Amino acid sequence: MTETRVPVPTLERLAIYLRVLLDAHESGIQTLSSQEMEQHSGISAAQFRKDLSYFGEFGKPGVGYSVQGLIACIERILRLDEEQPILLVGAGNIGSALVGYPNFRAHRLRIAAVFDNNFVKIGRPFGDLIIEDIARIREVNAQIGARLGIIAVPAHAAQEVADALVDAGVTGILNFAPTILRTPPHVHVRNVSFLQELAVLSYHAVEDALCVNGQARRGGDDGV
Amino acid sequence: MTETRVPVPTLERLAIYLRVLLDAHESGIQTLSSQEMEQHSGISAAQFRKDLSYFGEFGKPGVGYSVQGLIACIERILRLDEEQPILLVGAGNIGSALVGYPNFRAHRLRIAAVFDNNFVKIGRPFGDLIIEDIARIREVNAQIGARLGIIAVPAHAAQEVADALVDAGVTGILNFAPTILRTPPHVHVRNVSFLQELAVLSYHAVEDALCVNGQARRGGDDGV
């Protein structure tokens, strides 16, 4: 385990492993080999072991990994070992789905406050919370101390909301709006784009249809 | 342009380019250089050109790319040049956000039918649609001919829904449920996991906080 920078794909998979482990724990399974992890996660056993090797040694040769122990380790790595408060901005469709989502709890992620700028909405209940004025975000987060924020506002408002989140002390942003956000270097942004996902599927769906129905046809495109 | 298999990251970026181009078109811009694309998309000019090179030559040296022309080309590549019907399964929170989402239109993606198995919901209106019985999915898609499906049901029901979608002729699935789906090889699946995204952010958010506040502290973890 030579301490290098951890690849992002590894972090993404860590969350998948964690889900599998929680399921296994639920089912009363005590121990899991990398082989079994491959079965359940679809990620190769070698990849699983390599991923963990960035952080230390968690398994026992000949046995596998303690489910409970590994859960604790991965949670610690991902800082999910203690509750992570989150600021949600945008009390619309997406925001609505998120506040009601029960699975966050299992990962100790909690939406701690919701903000909007529509003063018809401000003051109204939203899930367990009351919608707050976006103007008060700094002040509110002085209490909460959240490092994570979610942007669920229309694209044209996303940048100013990002600025407000950063100003309020957030260093990680999950962005649902279809825009590129400009943020200081210490702030991490991850974009969620359903359109992008569907576009990729669209390409493949038809591509494969051609290969299945017609004869497997490759190249042939003149390109001009 | 040697005809090779197109990398998935390239396809993902194609959707981003398309969005930038549509914005530019909206603003009346006629021509765009790869340099300008970098400005707007955050993706390097070289990457942009390399991505396009998988599909042909679309620009003019010394000038750049015709915005309108490139929009048409990328739409054709992503099969977004004619309407793509989509089957949505699960008329819950996520489903609700999706049916009401206006941006799909701009990409010629249309949710053509919604299915659920809760017979309190079946028959009710949902956006512009009426919720259909999941049992009728094959029959309904015989009319529609959709190749794309979205799974927005609880995790425990996701696999059977996936099977139903495949049976109905779908070859691309966007999956919101936190499970690994088992599908035939010709079916492409993309998973959307907010938890995963947040977990990655959680790692970085705190990691960076340490580097900013405390002294840049690396290693030191005993790992056992």
Place this chain on the structure above:
DNA sequence: GCGAGATTGTGAACAAGTTCACAAACGCGC
């Protein structure tokens, strides 16, 4: 305690994707 069988952790080989750098292509002004 010791051999058999299982499984880990990891360097080394490999694959995939990104960046570089430059020749070829273009438009424009003269």
Place this chain on the structure above:
DNA sequence: GCGCGTTTGTGAACTTGTTCACAATCTCGC
């Protein structure tokens, strides 16, 4: 038409991430 500044398209170099393969480690039964 011709040189000049601009920008493309792309092989080659580089970087990053994945897979392989095997020595080292552990358990268990006897």
